[in-house]
Amino acid sequence: MVRGRLADMIGLLKRAAVGAAILASVMSAVPPTTAALCVLLPPGADPLADAGSVFVGTVVAIANQGRWAQVQIEEVWNGPDLPATLEVRGSPAEDPNAMTSVDRTYSVGVRYLFAGEPPAPFFSDNNCSPTREWGDDLDAVRPADARQPLGDSSGNEGQPDLGGIVAPIAAALVIGLVALLAVVVVRRTQSE
Numbered sequence: 001m002v003r004g005r006l007a008d009m010i011g012l013l014k015r016a017a018v019g020a021a022i023l024a025s026v027m028s029a030v031p032p033t034t035a036a037l038c039v040l041l042p043p044g045a046d047p048l049a050d051a052g053s054v055f056v057g058t059v060v061a062i063a064n065q066g067r068w069a070q071v072q073i074e075e076v077w078n079g080p081d082l083p084a085t086l087e088v089r090g091s092p093a094e095d096p097n098a099m100t101s102v103d104r105t106y107s108v109g110v111r112y113l114f115a116g117e118p119p120a121p122f123f124s125d126n127n128c129s130p131t132r133e134w135g136d137d138l139d140a141v142r143p144a145d146a147r148q149p150l151g152d153s154s155g156n157e158g159q160p161d162l163g164g165i166v167a168p169i170a171a172a173l174v175i176g177l178v179a180l181l182a183v184v185v186v187r188r189t190q191s192e
Contacts, residue, residue: 029066038128040104047130048141051115052122055080055149056134057086058111064104067091071114071123073149077142079118087122088114102126113138 041047048054055078057071067090076082090104104127106112111134116125125131 015031046185048078048115051078051117053082053083053118054113054115055079055086055144056111056113059106059108061087062106062108064089064091064093064096066107067093067103068172069106073111074111075142076149077113077146082119082149084151086119086127086153089122090125090127092124092126100126102128104129104131106132110134 011190041050054076055073056075057073059069060072061070062068069088069090070086071086073082073084073086088106090106091100091102092102093103102123113130114123114125115130115133116123
């Protein structure tokens with residue numbers, strides 16, 4: 001009788017082990033659900049036209065596991081004027097260890113078309129926004145009134161920005177000339 005129960009238990013354990021193995025193989029074949037739950041736009045809606053801020057830029061640095069980016073802005077297509085460099089956050093999570101279903105990650109050196117709400121103080125982005133990597137097809141939707149960011153030295157790419165050097169040098173020259181003139185005047189008055 002004990003042998004019969006023992007055999008039944010062993011059979012039950014074998015069936016449970018086979019079932020667990022089948023379940024594990026099925027679960028490993030199914031990809032994890034990481035898709036964001038985004039609201040779909042109505043048919044015919046233009047996500048770029050509805051965005052409060054649209055700009056083209058290249059990521060120059062990342063933080064927070066690639067979810068925050070420093071972006072060098074090349075053109076502003078829509079919305080308020082923007083600085084030449086802007087922080088973009090692709091996650092509502094502040095904690096680097098926290099993740100959300102709408103997190104967007106960026107790569108250094110990659111050019112993007114960003115679209116969303118105007119920055120305050122940073123541009124908030126996520127996987128539900130129309131932001132995307134730049135593609136040649138975007139040239140066709142580039143607005144005629146696209147403009148440069150604030151403080152951009154367009155036309156001087158690859159050349160040093162002398163704006164921060166010229167003013168101090170000019171001031172030093174003016175002070176030097178005034179001092180020289182003062183010395184000349186004092187010597188003339190002394191020799192007379």
